[in-house]
Amino acid sequence: MSGQENGVVRIGVVGGGTYGESHLSTFKDLEQSGKVQLAALAEMNDERREQRRQQFDIPVYKSHVDMLDAERLDGVTVATPDHLHLGIALDVLERGMHCMVEKPLDVTTEGCRKLIALAAQKPLLLQVDFHKRFDPYHIEMRESFLEGKFGEIEYGYAWMEDQLFVPVSMLRAWSEHSSPVWFLGVHMYDLARWIMGSPAPAVVYATGSRKKLKSMGIDCPDAVQAHVTFSNGACITFHNSWILPDQYEAVVHQGIKLVGTEGIFECDSQYRGGRGCLKGEKMRTWNLGIKYRERDKRNRLRHRGYFYSSIADFAENLLFLKESGTLAQLDGLYPSGVDGLAATQIACAAEESMRSGRPIEIT
Ligand SMILES: NC(=O)c1ccc[n+]([C@@H]2O[C@H](COP(=O)([O-])OP(=O)(O)OC[C@H]3O[C@@H](n4cnc5c(N)ncnc54)[C@H](O)[C@@H]3O)[C@@H](O)[C@H]2O)c1
Numbered sequence: 001m002s003g004q005e006n007g008v009v010r011i012g013v014v015g016g017g018t019y020g021e022s023h024l025s026t027f028k029d030l031e032q033s034g035k036v037q038l039a040a041l042a043e044m045n046d047e048r049r050e051q052r053r054q055q056f057d058i059p060v061y062k063s064h065v066d067m068l069d070a071e072r073l074d075g076v077t078v079a080t081p082d083h084l085h086l087g088i089a090l091d092v093l094e095r096g097m098h099c100m101v102e103k104p105l106d107v108t109t110e111g112c113r114k115l116i117a118l119a120a121q122k123p124l125l126l127q128v129d130f131h132k133r134f135d136p137y138h139i140e141m142r143e144s145f146l147e148g149k150f151g152e153i154e155y156g157y158a159w160m161e162d163q164l165f166v167p168v169s170m171l172r173a174w175s176e177h178s179s180p181v182w183f184l185g186v187h188m189y190d191l192a193r194w195i196m197g198s199p200a201p202a203v204v205y206a207t208g209s210r211k212k213l214k215s216m217g218i219d220c221p222d223a224v225q226a227h228v229t230f231s232n233g234a235c236i237t238f239h240n241s242w243i244l245p246d247q248y249e250a251v252v253h254q255g256i257k258l259v260g261t262e263g264i265f266e267c268d269s270q271y272r273g274g275r276g277c278l279k280g281e282k283m284r285t286w287n288l289g290i291k292y293r294e295r296d297k298r299n300r301l302r303h304r305g306y307f308y309s310s311i312a313d314f315a316e317n318l319l320f321l322k323e324s325g326t327l328a329q330l331d332g333l334y335p336s337g338v339d340g341l342a343a344t345q346i347a348c349a350a351e352e353s354m355r356s357g358r359p360i361e362i363t
Pocket of ligand 1: 043062
């Protein structure tokens with residue numbers, strides 16, 4: 001029986017790599033609700049596809065087109081490398097299925113606009129996995145802003161930095177197609193903008209440096225600093241890099257500070273007070289906001305944290321729509337295609353600014 005008939009939403013995933021596994025785990029966990037089914041995976045790599053088939057016990061396909069044509073899916077998530085999102089997401093929407101795309105929505109503003117236009121024309125849900133919005137600290141910052149407790153935001157600072165192994169080994173197959181702007185920056189561009197009530201980005205001036213990765217024969221920036229002025233007049237500085245030593249206390253170092261006419265909120269989004277050194281590990285600190293484990297009433301370990309709740313939000317939206325909710329009712333309640341476009345506009349302007357050495361106005 002299809003999801004259309006029994007009230008269950010059937011979800012397929014494209015890309016079963018490092019992050020695709022989070023998508024698969026999220027939907028598999030949600031199956032216990034009886035309302036969500038992890039229906040299929042499309043993964044082009046033969047070995048990985050077989051590994052995921054065994055791990056999740058689901059039908060697998062080499063080609064996403066074959067999956068879309070064979071399975072009756074309500075929604076599809078796209079977790080392929082950044083520069084490969086667009087064609088797949090267009091295929092999903094063309095076939096009338098809702099779509100969640102990993103960040104960034106696309107690496108071009110034209111691509112983002114195509115996706116937004118197609119989703120609006122159908123009409124279908126187009127969601128971006130900007131999971132920083134699901135961190136309880138960040139949610140509290142936004143609610144405080146909406147209550148007027150910041151006054152008008154004047155300036156701020158946000159940072160997100162990864163250990164070196166991320167571009168050197170984890171993303172080695174495509175790190176030269178990416179950069180600290182695309183892999184990390186877009187998260188924080190969206191976060192700052194979302195907390196401030198989603199003003200449009202106006203002007204971007206960025207500088208970058210290429211030393212460490214260049215010395216290792218990898219052609220992409222080590223670090224990028226972007227100063228972004230938004231239409232509300234706030235100027236936020238974003239620091240993003242992926243060259244922290246692998247011995248650093250966490251894979252990701254991240255946080256945000258916003259200052260307004262009436263208030264300030266500083267959030268170390270990585271270090272939450274837990275530190276330790278466990279058997280076989282180095283000294284480390286934990287951000288359990290991202291992920292932690294919890295046992296359910298059947299003593300099964302479940303995935304918790306904003307890595308998962310952000311992806312689960314797509315399934316919740318599909319259920320809401322299936323139970324006769326409308327896209328208009330969801331407006332503003334999830335990271336949309338328009339939000340994806342705003343982050344991509346900043347990323348593209350940061351790259352252009354680095355190339356030209358001048359500030360770039362976003363029109
Ligand atoms: N939200 C987050 O915090 C977060 C974290 C990491 C990665 N990501 C994003 O997730 C996406 C995937 O990153 P990753 O680290 O899992 O990359 P990855 O390289 O580990 O996995 C990508 C997978 O996609 C598969 N693939 C590529 N093209 C395909 C196609 N046409 N059809 C089917 N499979 C295809 C590859 O074989 C690979 O297994 C990226 O957009 C990345 O930016 C998001």
